[in-house]
Amino acid sequence: MTPVVQAQNLGLTFPAGDGDIVALSDVNLTIEKGDFVSFIGPSGCGKTTFLRTIADLEQPTSGTLRINGQTPENARKDRAYGYVFQAPALYPWRTIEKNIALPLEIMGHSQAQQAERIKRTMDLVNLSGFEKKYPWQLSGGMQQRASIARALAFDADLLLMDEPFGALDEIVRDHLNSELLKLWDRTKKTICFVTHSIPEAVYLSTKIVVMSPRPGRVTDVIESNLPRERPLDIRETPEFLAIAARVRDGLRAGHSYEEVV
Amino acid sequence: MNRVIPILTILLAIFVFWYAAAIWMNAPWQSILNGRANLTNVPFLEFAQQTWAQDKPILPAPHQVFSEIWNATMGLEFTSRRSLALHAWITLSATLLGFVLGTGLGVILAVAIIHNDAADRSLMPWIIASQTIPILAIAPMVVVGLGAIGLTGLVPKSLISMYLSFFPVVVGMVKGLRSPEAIQLDLMRTYDANPWQVFWKLRWPAALPMLFASMKVGIAISLIGAVVAELSNAAGGGLGVRLLTGSYNGQTIQIWAALFIAAGLAAVLVAIVGAAEKFVNARNGVRA
Ligand SMILES: Nc1ncnc2c1ncn2[C@@H]1O[C@H](COP(=O)(O)OP(=O)(O)OP(=O)(O)O)[C@@H](O)[C@H]1O
Ligand SMILES: [Mg+2]
Numbered sequence: 001m002t003p004v005v006q007a008q009n010l011g012l013t014f015p016a017g018d019g020d021i022v023a024l025s026d027v028n029l030t031i032e033k034g035d036f037v038s039f040i041g042p043s044g045c046g047k048t049t050f051l052r053t054i055a056d057l058e059q060p061t062s063g064t065l066r067i068n069g070q071t072p073e074n075a076r077k078d079r080a081y082g083y084v085f086q087a088p089a090l091y092p093w094r095t096i097e098k099n100i101a102l103p104l105e106i107m108g109h110s111q112a113q114q115a116e117r118i119k120r121t122m123d124l125v126n127l128s129g130f131e132k133k134y135p136w137q138l139s140g141g142m143q144q145r146a147s148i149a150r151a152l153a154f155d156a157d158l159l160l161m162d163e164p165f166g167a168l169d170e171i172v173r174d175h176l177n178s179e180l181l182k183l184w185d186r187t188k189k190t191i192c193f194v195t196h197s198i199p200e201a202v203y204l205s206t207k208i209v210v211m212s213p214r215p216g217r218v219t220d221v222i223e224s225n226l227p228r229e230r231p232l233d234i235r236e237t238p239e240f241l242a243i244a245a246r247v248r249d250g251l252r253a254g255h256s257y258e259e260v261v
Numbered sequence: 262m263n264r265v266i267p268i269l270t271i272l273l274a275i276f277v278f279w280y281a282a283a284i285w286m287n288a289p290w291q292s293i294l295n296g297r298a299n300l301t302n303v304p305f306l307e308f309a310q311q312t313w314a315q316d317k318p319i320l321p322a323p324h325q326v327f328s329e330i331w332n333a334t335m336g337l338e339f340t341s342r343r344s345l346a347l348h349a350w351i352t353l354s355a356t357l358l359g360f361v362l363g364t365g366l367g368v369i370l371a372v373a374i375i376h377n378d379a380a381d382r383s384l385m386p387w388i389i390a391s392q393t394i395p396i397l398a399i400a401p402m403v404v405v406g407l408g409a410i411g412l413t414g415l416v417p418k419s420l421i422s423m424y425l426s427f428f429p430v431v432v433g434m435v436k437g438l439r440s441p442e443a444i445q446l447d448l449m450r451t452y453d454a455n456p457w458q459v460f461w462k463l464r465w466p467a468a469l470p471m472l473f474a475s476m477k478v479g480i481a482i483s484l485i486g487a488v489v490a491e492l493s494n495a496a497g498g499g500l501g502v503r504l505l506t507g508s509y510n511g512q513t514i515q516i517w518a519a520l521f522i523a524a525g526l527a528a529v530l531v532a533i534v535g536a537a538e539k540f541v542n543a544r545n546g547v548r549a
Contacts, residue, residue, distance in 0.1 A: 057447055076453055083451045089444045093466045093545035102462065106452045134546035154452075 002069040004158055004190045005031035005054055009063035012049055022215035023049040027063070029209060029218060031192065033157070036184055038201035039194045039209045040247060041254065046216025047194040048086070051160050054192065055083050067158070079107060081158040082151030086166060088143040090135040090150075097122070097131040100150045107154055121149040124183060141172045152183075159191045166196065177203060178232055185228055198251075199235055202226075202244045210247060212254025220250035279323055280313065286320040287312035321514045329518040342498070349522050351499040355415055355487040356530070359422020360480050366423060367430025367475070374431070375438045375464070376456070392428050396489055399424065404493040414497055422486035426479035433475030437468025466545065473538035480530045488523060500526075 012024040023046045031037050039047045052058040053065060056072035067075035075081065082103075090099045097118050104114045122128050125145040135143055144164055151159060165173045181204060184191055195201050201208050202224065210220040224243055226234065234240055291312050295303055303311070313322035321329075333345035340347065370388065373380045400421050407417040441463050449459045491501025500519045507516035 055451055057450060076451065079453060081451070083448070085444050085448070087444060089442075089448055091445065091463070091466070093469075093547070095546065103452045105462070106449075106454045106458050134548075136546075136548055 001033060003030045003066075004033050004035070004068060005029065005192070006066045006069075007050075007063065008065075010050075010053070010060050010065055011062035012046075012053060012058060013061045024053070024060070025215035025217045027216075027218050029221065031190060031207070033190055034188055035207050036181075036191045036205050037193065037207045037209060038205040039192065039211060040196065040198065040201045041211030041251065042213055043196075044216075045211040045213035045254075047211060048162055049216065050211075051083075051162050051192060051194060055081060055160055079154060080156055081160050082154065082156045084144075084148055084151045084159070084161040084164045086162045086164075088135070088140075088147040090143055090146060092135055095132050095134055096127065096138065096146050099135070099146060100153050103150060103154045109154075117153050117155075121152045124152065125149045126179070141168045141176070144168065145176070157189055159189050161191065162194045163196065164193075165200070173200070174232060178230075180204065181230055198244050198247050201247060202240055203230060203232075203235055208243070208247055210250035210254070212251075219254050220246075222246055222250070276323055279320075280309075283318065283320045283322045284309050284312045287315055287318045290319070291315065317511045318513055321517050325514050326517045326521060329514045330521060333515075333518060345503065345518060345522055348498055348500050348503050348519070349526060351497070352484070352487050352491065352501065352523070353526060355418035355490070355499070356422055356480070356484045356526075358415060359419035359486055360426050360476075360483040360530075362419060363423040363426030363479055363483060364430050364476060367427040367479070368434055368472075370427070370431045371434030371438055372460075374435050388428065388431055391424070396421065396425060396486065400486075400490045401493040404490055408494065413494065417494075418487050418490040418497070418499070421490040422483040425486040426483040429475040429478040429482070430472070433471040434468055437471030438464045440471070441467045469541060469545065470547075473534065473541070476534050477531050477538075480534055481527050484523065484527050484530065 007027050007029045010024055010027040010029075011022070014021040014023055027050065039050065041047055049058060053060055054067060054072060056076040065072055068078075068080055070078070070080075090096075091102065094102065100118050100121060101114050104117060109117070118131070119128075122131065125148055127142060127145055127149060130138060130142065130146075135146070138146065144167070148161075148164060151161075165176055168176070177200060180191075183189075191204075193201075193204060195204075206224055208220075208222040208224065209218055210222065211217065212219045222243060226239060226243070288308075291308065295301075295308075295311070312318070313325065315321075318325070330345065333343060334349075337344040337346075339350075370384060374384055375381075403420055403424075404417045407413070407420070445463060445467075446459070449463055454462070487499065488501040488504070491497060491499035492505050495502050495505060500523050503519035504516055507513070507519065
């Protein structure tokens with residue numbers, strides 16, 4: 001089966017006045033269908049850049065990148081992925097349901113289909129009852145959930161999530177993490193997930209990609225053997241702690257552990 | 262009540278000041294008149310009333326202006342050449358047509374500018390240069406020029422209004438249409454939205470607040486444009502003509518009446534744009 005994401009010797013350099021910034025250097029990574037992949041690493045190591053490159057929002061300067069065996073551009077035109085940005089990026093003049101309808105309108109779904117998908121995804125992220133509210137009437141966590149619903153609405157098989165829960169408190173975050181796992185288990189989607197939190201990465205992932213900065217590169221790829229079904233207290237088991245320790249070592253080897261939040 | 266009292270206080274202060282200023286400014290001429298009539302030792306109160314009742318005062322008193330407005334609108338047939346209501350309508354129609362044309366032109370230019378770098382670089386300097394030419398110099402040229410080819414009345418005047426009012430709309434809309442954040446545009450790209458969709462679903466709604474702000478400026482200067490254009494064609498009528506003939510004949514009361522009507526019109530027009538803005542805001546969930 002063709003991998004969902006395949007990067008070979010991928011590099012991306014941003015030109016800058018005072019010396020170029022190497023955001024990605026020699027990245028090799030394969031993501032299979034159904035994987036839950038977390039990207040972890042200190043600030044500035046190229047996590048966002050890598051996700052944006054997959055999404056065809058940035059252009060690699062060397063190497064090759066294939067999404068479902070196609071170029072990123074063709075994959076984007078196929079609407080192969082849903083992207084959840086670090087900020088909710090809801091349109092303030094649209095109600096929550098209209099925000100979720102945005103991709104559906106653009107992709108030409110019928111009114112009936114839109115209504116059905118809005119209802120389904122709003123249920124999924126526990127936002128039922130807030131259809132007619134405007135973004136400013138929702139809390140930050142609810143806004144972020146709305147943006148996840150928007151990315152899920154058109155049912156792409158690949159979900160790219162850039163620190164979606166970064167701005168939320170621990171309790172909401174735990175809750176959304178276990179919701180996300182259930183969703184992933186139910187829908188069999190492939191998920192790429194950027195985070196700064198080691199427990200979050202270990203709890204969610206089948207595969208953890210450890211990155212380090214200057215130049216941005218992948219220093220370790222850790223396969224997790226935790227079961228797909230994960231109650232929150234799995235975080236106290238020895239298996240969990242062993243993987244967390246390996247991630248921590250990987251980050252330390254990148255000489256940047258101190259910078260990790 | 263809490264809002265009414267301060268407003269009334271200020272209004273009262275303005276009237277007191279106005280009446281006092283009328284005494285002071287009209288006093289020299291009143292003294293000459295009284296001297297000619299051999300009136301001496303006129304008591305102050307009587308003298309004040311005289312200064313408020315001159316035929317061609319330097320500064321007419323408020324009640325003179327308001328009774329002139331009343332007589333020249335309600336007291337005359339609408340079709341009468343002296344009816345202020347008729348002249349106000351002539352000016353208003355040119356203002357509205359010019360405003361609609363100007364807003365349309367402004368929006369079209371702004372759309373061209375944001376979608377096309379060449380348009381940005383080639384159009385913007387001309388647009389700015391156009392506004393550095395004094396309107397008082399342009400208006401007669403346009404009105405007389407178009408009159409020579411048989412185009413008189415509404416059209417030349419509204420062209421002047423358009424010429425003034427398109428500018429704030431271009432500037433505001435370029436800013437407004439460029440206001441979406443990078444992340445909001447990126448989102449559209451991930452959906453592979455076409456330029457048409459990006460425009461109508463993102464840029465246009467994002468620009469609406471700027472559109473209304475610039476339309477408020479635009480409609481007020483449309484009115485100025487129409488009045489200035491009327492100065493160049495005395496036969497056409499309008500508030501501008503009333504100002505002009507008023508000043509030829511020293512009819513200060515007539516001038517002030519026309520001024521007040523123009524100011525009132527401008528206030529009403531800006532308020533109408535403001536009401537439209539409120540309506541659109543409510544539909545777009547803008548926080549009250
Ligand atoms: N558009 C750009 N132009 C120039 N440099 C950029 C641009 N985007 C990112 N960079 C640089 O590329 C490097 C990687 O940035 P990136 O945003 O991918 O980091 P990150 O791992 O997501 O960091 P964080 O955890 O803080 O979000 C940084 O050094 C950044 O300064
Ligand atoms: Mg980032």
